[in-house]
Amino acid sequence: xxxxxxxDYIHKYINLTLEEQTIxxxxxxxxxxxxxxxxxxxxxxxxxANFIISGCTKTFYIxxxxxxHIVTFSIEDWWTSDLGSFITQTPADFNVQCLENTExxxxxxxxxxxxxxEIPKLERLFRKIVERAFVASQKRIIKNFSLTAxxxxxxxxxxxxxxxxxVPQYMIASYLGITKEFLxxxxxxxxxxx
Amino acid sequence: xxxxxxxDYIHKYINLTLEEQTIxxxxxxxxxxxxxxxxxxxxxxxxxANFIISGCTKTFYIxxxxxxHIVTFSIEDWWTSDLGSFITQTPADFNVQCLENTExxxxxxxxxxxxxxEIPKLERLFRKIVERAFVASQKRIIKNFSLTAxxxxxxxxxxxxxxxxxVPQYMIASYLGITKEFLxxxxxxxxxxx
DNA sequence: AATAGATGTTAATCTAGATTAATACCATTT
DNA sequence: AAATGGTATTAATCTAGATTAACATCTATT
Numbered sequence: 001x002x003x004x005x006x007x008d009y010i011h012k013y014i015n016l017t018l019e020e021q022t023i024x025x026x027x028x029x030x031x032x033x034x035x036x037x038x039x040x041x042x043x044x045x046x047x048x049a050n051f052i053i054s055g056c057t058k059t060f061y062i063x064x065x066x067x068x069h070i071v072t073f074s075i076e077d078w079w080t081s082d083l084g085s086f087i088t089q090t091p092a093d094f095n096v097q098c099l100e101n102t103e104x105x106x107x108x109x110x111x112x113x114x115x116x117x118e119i120p121k122l123e124r125l126f127r128k129i130v131e132r133a134f135v136a137s138q139k140r141i142i143k144n145f146s147l148t149a150x151x152x153x154x155x156x157x158x159x160x161x162x163x164x165x166x167v168p169q170y171m172i173a174s175y176l177g178i179t180k181e182f183l184x185x186x187x188x189x190x191x192x193x194x
Numbered sequence: 195x196x197x198x199x200x201x202d203y204i205h206k207y208i209n210l211t212l213e214e215q216t217i218x219x220x221x222x223x224x225x226x227x228x229x230x231x232x233x234x235x236x237x238x239x240x241x242x243a244n245f246i247i248s249g250c251t252k253t254f255y256i257x258x259x260x261x262x263h264i265v266t267f268s269i270e271d272w273w274t275s276d277l278g279s280f281i282t283q284t285p286a287d288f289n290v291q292c293l294e295n296t297e298x299x300x301x302x303x304x305x306x307x308x309x310x311x312e313i314p315k316l317e318r319l320f321r322k323i324v325e326r327a328f329v330a331s332q333k334r335i336i337k338n339f340s341l342t343a344x345x346x347x348x349x350x351x352x353x354x355x356x357x358x359x360x361v362p363q364y365m366i367a368s369y370l371g372i373t374k375e376f377l378x379x380x381x382x383x384x385x386x387x388x
Numbered sequence: 389a390a391t392a393g394a395t396g397t398t399a400a401t402c403t404a405g406a407t408t409a410a411t412a413c414c415a416t417t418t
Numbered sequence: 419a420a421a422t423g424g425t426a427t428t429a430a431t432c433t434a435g436a437t438t439a440a441c442a443t444c445t446a447t448t
Contacts, residue, residue: 061340063340069336069340083329083332084332120318123314123321124314124317126321130325130328131281134327140335141338142265144338168425169425178406181408181427181428181429182406184428187427343435374395375398375438376435378396378398379397379435381397
C-alpha cells in the first residue's frame with residue numbers, strides 16, 4: 001500500500017518520528033472506490049475523514065427542488081468528507097461521490113480520536129488543515145458575491161487548472177452556481193474575445 | 195478585567211488547570227475599541243485573534259468597484275479576525291470594524307504560538323473552534339446557491355435573531371448579498387403575508 | 389426649530405442569468 | 419451501422435434582483 005503521499009503531506013505541517021508514523025499507519029484504512037460510488041451519503045453519519053491518494057470526488061448537496069449543488073471538487077493530496085457530520089457524528093448534509101476510480105486513506109472518527117490521544121501533535125496538523133480550508137471557504141463566499149459568473153469561471157480555471165479537464169462542464173456550472181447553458185454562453189463569449 | 199466569558203467559553207471545549215489558566219491570562223491583551231474603529235484593515239497584517247467580551251463587529255471586503263460586502267457579524271462570545279491574514283501573516287483581504295463600542299481579548303500571533311508550545315491542549319481548542327467555523331462557512335455557500343433572497347433573509351433572522359436589531363438594514367442586505375432596496379421590498383412583501 | 393447626515397421606502401426601468409426546448413455530438417453497446 | 423445515454427451548444431423568452439432616483443424618517447447638532 002502506498003502511504004507516501006500522506007506522509008509527505010503531513011510532513012509539510014509537522015514532523016513525526018518513525019515510531020509515530022508506525023502508530024499512525026496502524027490506525028488508517030486504505031480503500032479503493034470505483035467511479036460513481038458514494039463515500040458519504042446525505043442523511044448518513046459520515047464515518048471518516050479521507051485523504052485522496054488518486055482520483056477525484058465531488059461534494060454536493062441536493063436541495064428541496066432536487067437540484068444538485070456542488071460545493072467542492074477534491075483531487076490527489078487533498079481531503080474529502082462531510083466535516084460537519086464527521087465532527088458532530090450527526091447525519092450528513094452533503095454527498096461525496098467519486099468522479100473517477102479513487103484510492104484514499106480513511107481516518108475513522110474513533111481512530112482519529114485515539115490518534116489525537118497518542119500523538120497530540122496531530123491536533124496541530126488538523127488545526128492547520130482546517131484553518132486553510134476555512135480561509136478558502138470564506139474567500140469563496142466573497143467571490144460569489146463580488147464577481148460575475150464570467151469572472152468566477154475565469155478565477156476557477158486559474159485556481160484549479162487541473163480540475164476543468166477532469167470533470168464535465170455541467171458540474172463546473174453547478175460549482176459556479178450557474179446553469180450549464182449559461183456556462184456554455186460564457187465560454188462562447190470568451191472564445192470571441194480572443 | 196473580566197476574563198470569565200473567555201474562560202467559560204474555553205471550558206466548553208477543553209479543561210484547563212488553574213496553572214494553565216494563569217499562563218493563558220498572562221499572554222492575552224484586554225482591549226476596548228470605540229464604535230467605528232477598525233480592528234483590522236484590508237492590506238495590513240492581522241496581528242491578533244480576538245474574542246469578543248461585549249459589542250459587535252462586521253467583517254467586510256471592499257471590491258474593485260468600491261462596493262462593501264459583509265462576510266460576518268460577530269458579537270459577544272465569538273471570535274473576530276482575518277484568519278487568513280493572521281495564520282499566514284500576510285496582508286489582510288478583509289476589514290474588521292466595530293459597529294458598537296467593543297471590548298475584546300486579543301491573542302497576538304506570537305503569544306498564541308507561545309501558548310501552543312506551553313499548553314498543547316490549546317491546539318485542540320482552536321482545532322475545534324475552526325472546525326465549527328468552517329462548517330458554518332460551507333453551509334453559507336450552499337444557502338447562497340440554493341435559497342432565494344427572501345429565504346436567506348428568513349434563515350438569517352432565525353439563525354441570528356440578536357443581530358438584526360443591532361445593525362442597520364443596509365448592512366444586513368450586504369451580508370445577504372442583495373441591495374438595501376431589494377431587502378426593503380422583501381420585508382414589505384413579508385408584512386403582507388401576515 | 390432648522391439644518392445636515394445617515395438610514396429606510398417606493399416605484400419605474402433594466403439586466404444577468406434562468407428556463408425551456410430544439411439540435412448536435414460524442415461514446416458505448418447491440 | 420444504428421440505437422441508446424450522457425454531454426454540450428444555441429436561441430427565444432422569462433424573472434429575480436439591480437439600478438436609479440425621488441421622497442420619507444430619524445436622529446444629532448448648531
